[in-house]
Amino acid sequence: MNHDQYPDSYIRGILNTSKTIAMVGISPKENRPSYFAFKYLLERGFRMIPVNPGQAGKEILGQKVYARLADIPDPIDMVDIFRASQFVMPIVQEALTLKPKPAVIWMQLTIRDDAAAALAEANGMKVVMNRCPKIEYGRLSSEISWMGINSRTISSKRQQMLAGGVQRMGLGGGTMQGGATGATDRAQKDEEKGN
Secondary structure, eight states: OOTTOOOHHHHHHHHHHOOEEEEETOOSOTTSHHHHHHHHHHHTTOEEEEEOGGGTTSEETTEEOBSSGGGOOSOOSEEEEOSOGGGHHHHHHHHHHSSSOOSEEEEOTTOOOHHHHHHHHHTTOEEEOSOOHHHHHHHHTTHHHHTTTTSSOOOSSOOOOOTTSOOOBOTTSSBSSOOOOHHHHHHHHHHHHTO
16 A cells, blocks of 8 residues: 555545544544544544543543543444654554454554554555544535535535534435535525526
C-alpha cells in the first residue's frame, strides 16, 4: 500500500465496515482535536471506545474510558491512534495480541510509523497514516460541503438542524436522515420556472 496517497475506495471501504473504533489518546478536554473527532464519529453512529490510561474508569461523552486496548471487553474494528509517532509501535503490537484482532490501524494527522504499518499489514490489517477519519468521513459523505456550499443559495440564515442537531450523510452519497432544505427546494423551483 502506498501510504502517501490513498484511493477514496480504500478509505470509504474502511469507514463503511468499521463500526467499533477504539481511540487511543483521546483527551477529555472539549477543545482538543481528539475530543472533537471522537464526538463527531460518535454522532455519526460509530461505537466509540475511549482509551486513555489517565482517564481509565471515567467517562468521555458518556463512554467508559479504558486504560489500554487489552482492557476493552468487546471486539474492535479499528484502532484510531491520537498519540505521537514514537508511541505507535507499542499500540500496534498490543492490537496484534487482541482476539479477534482489529481490521484497521488508523494514525491521525501528522502521525506516521512505517515500521508499525508494515507490521500491521504483515498481520493482515489495513493501515491509514497521516489522515483523520472525521475529515475523511466528512469529505467522502459530502457533509463538509453540504451546509450551504452546494445549495446554490446564499443566505445569512442558519440552516435548520434535525433532531439531535446533526445532519448525517451516508458514505455512498445519500442523506441518511433529513433531505433538502426549504432554500434548496425554492432554488430548484425557481430554476425550473426559468427565474
